[in-house]
Amino acid sequence: MERWHGTAEVPQDFGPSVVTIGVFDGVHRGHREVVRTAVAKGRELGLPTVVLTFDPHPSEIVRPGSHPPLLTTQRHRAELLAAEGVDAVLVLPFSLDMSRWSPEEFVRTVLVEALHARAVVVGANFRFGHRAAGDAAALEYAGGRYGFEVVPISLKGPGGPEGLSRSEPSAEPTRVIKAASDNRFSSTRVRALIAGGVVAEASVMLGRPHRVEGVVVRGDQRGRELGYPTANVETVPFAAIPSDGVYAGWLITDVDKPEKSFRHPAAISIGTNPTFDGTERRVEAYALDRDDLDLYGTHVAVEFAARIRDTLKFDSVEALLDRMADDCKVAREITDEAA
Incomplete structure (x- = not known):
């Protein structure tokens, strides 16, 4: 598996590709469902699958001092993603300047110009761009403009599906995955379990x-x-x-x-x-x-x-x-x- 730090390291002749976006801290079972969907989409289209992630954690840049406890190192995260069949990981060095990018700038600079995305797989609650102005619906709109498909994945918890509602458009029916004990897959929840010493239940959500x-x-x-x-x-x-x-x-x-x-x-x-x-x-x-x-x-x-x-x-x-x-x-x- 290839690993690039910043878009400058992406080979100029790379692409087209299938991309999935997120921090993926912990690479828990929900993350793996998203990644497996992206890998399957890549194989369907005959294209490589790229995981687009960030370092440092965006919250530390946007709200200094709020860095969450990390469930995985970057190296271990890359190993876990490689085990799911990912072809490359692009780690974007997240900065204050990047946090100010509009959704349009993010899509054009990274997804279109660097990775030449043909399909983008994201959690249905995905947000991006300055002040999280972009959502899955905005990404789908951009996809229509730039020629890539958007595949949203929803996590289902005790309150029902989160993210895209049934009235919102999607490229295909939103996939639903259900966590153990009917709890939503979430890095935040895993961190809370670990902080409380409930490591056996955290293992269930992580899958390891x-x-x-x-x-x-x-x-x-x-x-x-x-x-x-x-x-x-x-x-x-x-x-x-x-x-x-x-x-x-x-x-x-x-x-x-x-x-x-x-x-x-x-x-x-x-x-x-x-x-x-x-x-x-x-x-x-x-x-x-x-x-x-x-x-x-x-x-x-x-x-x-x-x-x-x-x-x-x-x-x-x-x-x-x-x-x-x-x-x-x-x-x-x-x-x-x-x-």
Whole structure:
């Protein structure tokens, strides 16, 4: 899969193409339905499929300080999109100037001149252009002018279809997808579940375990002294980190080197280590039954399967060790079942 940063990197002879647009943070099940529709449309037309996304998150530019917690890094997002059959990802460097583009300027500059779109697949609640002035109906109007088809996709939740109403025009009947437990697929909802530590339900909406990534740095090395050496992960900026607690999941080593990467069942602690009066919030993962991993300075990922318990302050190290042994047993049961 090709990856371009800005329209200047798109080959001059590229196109025509099928395009889908969005931040796609998390590449959750709703996102994947949109992307799969675009890929199917591309195959139908014999054209490559391009995902058009943005970095940094537009909200940080439009409303500084409002950057949402991120469910995926750009690299992981690209990997997930490639797995769906996408041919290329165009990452637009979102800026204040770009935020002021009119819907017409966005369509002409990116969809028409850079990507030569023949079809555009978007969520039916898609908005674009200065002050979100453009919507799916405006995109369809532009499509009629520039010669591309618009395929809107609707997410259905407890309140019924959102986005295009039945009275609004569309290039084809709006597709409807329904989330688990009748909840709308939404990156915002997934973030809320993760913030509350409800990682198992977040996994259902994502279609895979939630992941945070970062570099392993030196901590207090107390875990090694206690017989549970942990990887102290300095997570990437804005990562969506679950609430404090102990979790079952996986530690993925060398995540940036697929040929070396390995997925270890793990017990994961998030918090300040109150038993030792810690003050710094950390993400620490213990690869079950492994005390021989040298991970300092390497890029790892931590995936969350289920929450085991809240963070607790123990009266003694012995009580902590007893509970850690129980935690590891539960983590092993959960990860074995997931496998």
